[in-house]
Amino acid sequence: MKEKEKDTGAPGAARASRSREPLLFAMLILLGVLPYLNTLGSSFVYDDDFQVLQNPYLRNFHHLKQVLTSSVWSFRYTKIPTNYYRPLMQVQYLLLYQIYGPLAYVFHLSNVLLNALFLVLLFAVTRRLFRSDSIAFLSAALFALHPIHTEAVAWVAAVSDLQLGVFLLLSFWFFLNLGDAERKRWWTAPMMCVCFALALLSKEPAIAFPVIATAYLHFFADDRASTPLGEKVQRYAPLWIAGAVYLGARITFMGSLVPRLQRPRLPWGQAILSSVTLTGDYLTKLVCPTRLSALYSFVPTTSWRDPAFLAGTGWIVGAIFLFYLLWKKNRMAAFAIVWLPLLLAPALNARWMSANVFAERYLYVPSVGFCWMVAAGLCALWNMESVKKRTWLRIGFSGAGVILACLMAERIVKRNADWHDELTFFRIIVEQNPNNATAHSDLGAAYWNVSRTEEALKEWNIALQCDPNNIFAMGNLGRVAVVQGRFDDAEALLRKALKIDSKHSEAHLGLAEALAGQGQDAEAEREFRAAIDISAYDWDAYNQLANFYATRGRIREAEEEYRQSAQIMLNSDVLDGLGDLALQRNDMTEAEKYFREAAEFDSYDHHAHYELSLIYAKSGRLADAEREYQLGDKVDVGTDPLAKQAKSEIERQRGR
Numbered sequence: 001m002k003e004k005e006k007d008t009g010a011p012g013a014a015r016a017s018r019s020r021e022p023l024l025f026a027m028l029i030l031l032g033v034l035p036y037l038n039t040l041g042s043s044f045v046y047d048d049d050f051q052v053l054q055n056p057y058l059r060n061f062h063h064l065k066q067v068l069t070s071s072v073w074s075f076r077y078t079k080i081p082t083n084y085y086r087p088l089m090q091v092q093y094l095l096l097y098q099i100y101g102p103l104a105y106v107f108h109l110s111n112v113l114l115n116a117l118f119l120v121l122l123f124a125v126t127r128r129l130f131r132s133d134s135i136a137f138l139s140a141a142l143f144a145l146h147p148i149h150t151e152a153v154a155w156v157a158a159v160s161d162l163q164l165g166v167f168l169l170l171s172f173w174f175f176l177n178l179g180d181a182e183r184k185r186w187w188t189a190p191m192m193c194v195c196f197a198l199a200l201l202s203k204e205p206a207i208a209f210p211v212i213a214t215a216y217l218h219f220f221a222d223d224r225a226s227t228p229l230g231e232k233v234q235r236y237a238p239l240w241i242a243g244a245v246y247l248g249a250r251i252t253f254m255g256s257l258v259p260r261l262q263r264p265r266l267p268w269g270q271a272i273l274s275s276v277t278l279t280g281d282y283l284t285k286l287v288c289p290t291r292l293s294a295l296y297s298f299v300p301t302t303s304w305r306d307p308a309f310l311a312g313t314g315w316i317v318g319a320i321f322l323f324y325l326l327w328k329k330n331r332m333a334a335f336a337i338v339w340l341p342l343l344l345a346p347a348l349n350a351r352w353m354s355a356n357v358f359a360e361r362y363l364y365v366p367s368v369g370f371c372w373m374v375a376a377g378l379c380a381l382w383n384m385e386s387v388k389k390r391t392w393l394r395i396g397f398s399g400a401g402v403i404l405a406c407l408m409a410e411r412i413v414k415r416n417a418d419w420h421d422e423l424t425f426f427r428i429i430v431e432q433n434p435n436n437a438t439a440h441s442d443l444g445a446a447y448w449n450v451s452r453t454e455e456a457l458k459e460w461n462i463a464l465q466c467d468p469n470n471i472f473a474m475g476n477l478g479r480v481a482v483v484q485g486r487f488d489d490a491e492a493l494l495r496k497a498l499k500i501d502s503k504h505s506e507a508h509l510g511l512a513e514a515l516a517g518q519g520q521d522a523e524a525e526r527e528f529r530a531a532i533d534i535s536a537y538d539w540d541a542y543n544q545l546a547n548f549y550a551t552r553g554r555i556r557e558a559e560e561e562y563r564q565s566a567q568i569m570l571n572s573d574v575l576d577g578l579g580d581l582a583l584q585r586n587d588m589t590e591a592e593k594y595f596r597e598a599a600e601f602d603s604y605d606h607h608a609h610y611e612l613s614l615i616y617a618k619s620g621r622l623a624d625a626e627r628e629y630q631l632g633d634k635v636d637v638g639t640d641p642l643a644k645q646a647k648s649e650i651e652r653q654r655g656r
Contacts, residue, residue, distance in 0.1 A: 020133070024123065024133070024137055025120055025123070027137075027141075028116070028119040028120055028123055028137070028140050028141065028144065029116045029119070029120065031119065031140075031141055031144035031145065032112070032115045032116030032117075032118070032119045032144050033112055033113075033115075033116050034409075035144075035145070035409045035412040035413055035416075036111075036112045036115065036153050036154065036412070036416060037112075038413055038416050038417070039108045039111070039112065039153065039154045039416045039419065040105045040108050040109055040112070041105070041420070042104065042105075042108055042154070042416070042419050042420045042421070043104045043420070043421045043422070044102075044104050044107070044156060045155070045156075045419055045421065045422045045425045046155070046157065046294075046422070046425060046442070047157040048104075048107075048155075048156045048157050049422075050073075050076060051072065051089075051090075051093065051156075051157055052093055052097065052102060052107065052156065053102055054076075055075055055090075055093070056075055056537050056539060056568045056569035057075050057090060057094065057537075058090075058093055058094050058097040058098075059097075059569050059570065060098075061094070061098075063075070064094075067087050067090045067091060067094065068087045068091075069087075069253045070085075070253060070254070071083070071084050071085055071254060072084045072085070072086050072089060072090060074537075075537040076535055076537065076538065077503075077505070077534065077535055080260075080503050080534065082260060083204075083258055083260055083262075083352055083354075084204075085201075085204070085250050085253065085254055086160045086201065086202060086203055086204075087201050088160070088163050088198060088201040088202045089159055089160045089163065089202065092110065092159060092163070093107075093159075096110060104156070107156045107159075108154075108156060110159065111152075111153050111154075111155075111156060111158070111159055111162060112153060114159065114162040114163065114165075114166055115144075115149075115152075115153045115162060117166055118162060118165045118166050118169065119140045119143065119144050120140075121166060121169040121170060121173065122136075122139060122140045122143060122169060122368060122371075123136045123137060123139070123140040124136075124169075124173060125169050125172055125173055125176070126139045126140065126372065126375075128173070128176050129176075129332055129335070129372075130332050130372075130376065132379065134375075134379050134382075135372075135375045135376050135379050136375075138374075138375035138378060138379065139368075139371040139372050139374075139375040140371075141405070142371045142374055142375060143367065143368065143371045145405050145408040145409055145412070146286075146289065146367065146371070146408065147289045147292060147408055147411045147412055147415065148285055148286060148289045148292070148360050148363050148367060149360075149363075149364055149367070150292070150360070150411075150412050150415045150416060151292075151294060151359070151360045151361045152360070152361040152364040154415070154416045154418070154419045155294075155361070155419050158361045158364075160202050160203045161203060161361045161362075161364040161365065162364070163198070163199075163202035163203070164199055164202040164203040164205065164206055164364075164365055165364055165365045165368075167195045167196070167198040167199035167202055167206075168195075168196075168199045168206055168209060168365060170191075170195040171192050171193075171195035171196040171199055171209065171239075172209070172213070174188050174189070174191045174192035174195060175192050175213050175235065175236070175239070177192075178192070178235045179217075179221065179223055179227070179235065189235075189238055192238065192239070193238050193239070193242050196209060196239055196242050196243075197242055197246070200242070200243070200246040201246075204346055205343050205344075205345075205346045205347070205365065205366075207243055207246065207247070207346070208342040208343050208345065208346070209239060209243075210236060210239040210240045210242075210243050211342055212338065212339060212342055212343075213235075213236045213239055214236050214240075215335075215338055216335060216338075217232045217235060217236060218232065219331075219335075220331050220332060220334070220335040220338075258352045260352075261351050261352055262350075262351065262352055262353055262354055262355075263350055263351050263352075263353075264351070266300055266350060266351050268351075270300045270301060270302055271300075271349060271350050271351050273300075273301040273302070273303070273304060273306070273309055274298075274300050274301040274350045274357075275348040275349065275350070276301070276309055276312040276313055276316065277301045277306070277308045277309050277311075277312045278312070278347075278348050278350070278357070278358060279312050279315060279316060279341070279344070279348060280308065280309075280311045280312025280313070280314070280315045280316075281308070281312070281358055282344060282358070282362075282363060282366075283315045283319075284311075284315070285360065285363070286363065286367055286370045289411075291432075292360060292415065293360075293428075293429065293432045293433070294360075294418060294419075294425065294428070294429055295356060295429045295432070295433055295436065295438075295439055296356065296357070296358040296359070296433075297433055297435075297436055298350065298357035298358060300350065319337055319341075322337060322373075323337045323338075330376060330380075332372075332376070333372065333373055333376040333377070335372075336368075336369040336370070336372035336373045336376070337369060337373065338369070339366070339368060339369035339372070340366045340367070340368075340369030340370060341366075343365050343366040343369075344362065344363070344366040347359075347362040355438060381397075382394070382397065422446040422449070423443075423446045423447070423450065425446075426439065426442045426443035426446045427443060429442070429443070430443050430459075435466050436466065437463040437464070437466035437467035437470040437473065438463070438467075438470065438472065440459045440460070440462045440463035440466060440473070441459070441460060441463040441470055441472040441473040441476065442472075443459045444456040444457070444458075444459030444460040444463065444473065444476060445472075445476060447459060448476070448480075453480075456476075456480075457477070457480065460473040460476050460477050461473075461477075464477075469500050471497040471500050471501050471504050471507065474493050474494070474496055474497035474500075474507070475493075475494065475497050475504060475506050475507045475510055477493055478490045478491075478493035478494040478497065478507065478510045478511070478514070479506075479509075479510040479513075481493065481514070482510055482513045482514050482517065485517065487514045487515075487517040487518045488518075490510065490511075490513075490514040490517075491511060491514045491515065491518070494507045494510045494511040494514060495511065498511065503534050505530075505531040505534040505535040505538060505541065506531075508527045508528075508530045508531035508534065509527070509528065509531045509541055509544060511527045512524045512525070512526075512527035512528045512531065512544070512545075512548070513544070515527060516548055521552065524548065525545075525548070528541070528544065528545040528548060529545075532545065537568050538568075539565040539566075539568040539569045539571060539574075540565075540573070542561045542562070542564045542565035542568070543561070543562065543565050543571075543573045543574060543577065545561045546558045546559075546560075546561035546562045546565065546577055547577065549561060550577065550580065550581060550584075555581055555584060555585070558577070558581055559578065559581055562574045562577045562578050562581075570601070571601075572598045572601050572602040572605045572608065575594045575595070575597050575598035575601060575608070576594070576595070576598050576605065576607050576608055576611075578594045579591045579592075579593075579594035579595040579598065579608070579611060580611075582594060583611070588615055588618075588619070591611070591615060592612065592615050595608040595611045595612045595615070596608075596612065599612060599628075599631070603631070604635045606631075606632040606633075606635045606636040606640055606643075607632075607640055607642065608632075609628045609629070609631045609632030609635075610628070610629065610632045610636075610640055610642035610643055610645075610646045611642060612624075612625075612628040613625045613626075613628035613629040613632065613646040613649075613650070614642065614645060614646045614649055616628060617646065617649040617650045617652075617653050618649060618653075620653065622650060622653055622654065625646070625649075625650050625653075626650060628646075629643075629646050629647060629650060632646070
């Protein structure tokens with residue numbers, strides 16, 4: 001109580017507190033921004049490629065309805081249900097993409113700024129709860145420099161955790177204002193509900209907030225004894241109503257509360273045991289953030305004798321004991337213990353979690369409770385009489401704190417580099433998880449995307465050694481076999497992958513190509529259609545089917561598929577394909593128009609440049625032909641046979 005009296009007990013203290021607010025906010029903003037500045041040089045990695053670069057929903061506002069009423073993966077997997085309903089993430093992506101385009105640093109900058117905003121809000125809310133500038137600043141500073149939060153800020157796809165944090169704290173701020181006559185306004189309750197709704201649309205753990213608000217008002221608030229029950233209910237009832245509306249909307253839009261159990265074969269008994277183990281793992285990482293990783297392998301806990309389960313049990317018993325001690329001495333510090341498990345609970349059920357059952361980003365908002373406890377404890381220690389009397393002891397504490405803060409900031413800066421690019425990202429994951437098949441498969445894809453074929457094949461084969469049923473490695477090796485003309489091998493691999501997962505659209509596409517290569521056109525067409533049926537917004541699947549039709553002289557059907565692709569997301573492959581079809585009809589004017597649009601859409605499209613060069617050369621426009629040839633030659637990697645044709649045609653026209 002002395003700390004509270006010191007900070008807020010007198011008008012002079014209140015004025016001093018307000019006068020130093022700008023400085024404290026500026027320091028927190030710097031703490032939130034400076035350690036993450038090097039993320040601005042990072043590219044899109046992992047899910048970012050799909051959610052930003054290959055997401056047709058971001059190309060215009062035509063898909064806003066789908067964004068608001070479907071899962072975050074609906075654009076890619078139409079027939080495969082997922083558990084993630086996070087429309088606010090896609091709305092932010094949509095706005096950034098429409099304003100700035102696919103510039104990675106803009107998306108990274110938005111994460112950094114959201115993190116800084118979260119720290120300011122954390123300071124404001126903490127000061128209201130603990131009535132102490134010291135605890136508020138220390139909590140926010142500890143949060144800013146804790147390495148466990150690196151993933152949430154450095155990875156573009158983790159923006160939903162940042163959004164959840166910002167809107168949850170805003171909702172809590174307005175909730176606290178409902179009990180403050182000086183701050184309460186007519187719009188306080190509506191704003192609380194709006195912010196809570198935005199938190200719900202950011203990420204699922206927000207659903208725990210009505211429970212937190214109710215527990216706070218009945219058991220922890222300073223006015224809990226003097227506030228009538230009816231008024232308490234009036235304050236938090238709108239949150240429960242908003243939560244119920246959200247659950248109804250989620251069930252309506254997604255078909256059920258949890259559309260897909262990721263591990264349906266995991267028995268409930270093991271799931272419960274595993275939740276205890278996971279709790280221990282999370283608390284261990286909070287207290288000792290070492291050996292951090294973007295991917296943690298999950299092994300279900302099968303027995304209560306498992307050392308990891310016993311460790312988790314120890315953490316839980318310790319937390320309960322600490323809660324008991326704080327209940328009488330520092331009720332608000334006890335509230336911090338309630339905050340953490342309630343917001344972490346949705347991530348503890350392995351049955352509905354994704355491949356990453358344990359992930360550091362899941363701690364971004366729950367760890368606020370940990371920061372509150374540590375800050376309150378340190379401030380209590382600082383204000384102990386025995387410490388006050390020993391100046392040297394305070395100097396020692398301060399020096400140790402500064403050194404620790406510098407070490408934590410350095411750890412964040414260094415770890416940000418893990419998300420610099422896909423190769424770096426997956427190399428580090430493989431180093432940390434050498435027996436994880438998915439990690440090897442993803443690294444192989446990263447190598448393939450930069451034309452390092454041998455290394456890609458090596459990683460995919462290692463993936464199959466780790467897990468003979470890894471469908472991603474099978475699918476990738478099958479597609480490579482198609483490219484190499486080994487259609488029998490490709491068919492065997494891809495059929496095996498589809499036997500494991502019949503909804504793997506990429507395997508259907510690869511199998512279609514393998515069958516087409518063997519002249520089995522009818523069956524190939526069925527496989528193309530199967531892929532499109534699974535991923536109705538996969539524009540590349542339409543392009544591949546269009547190319548299949550075009551090579552078989554089915555021009556009208558090819559045009560239809562290209563136009564379907566363009567409706568989803570305009571791309572240079574569509575424009576090139578339509579241009580090629582116009583050439584087959586000998587319509588040079590139409591062909592020139594499409595190739596010109598393709599070249600303007602993608603200046604690296606050497607196919608369009610060479611086709612334009614040929615068209616211009618044949619029509620006698622040699623200067624234009626030469627220009628287009630040179631533009632194509634700058635980016636051509638020697639794979640386009642049109643280069644030789646264009647050059648020969650230019651030389652032939654000059655010789656006339």
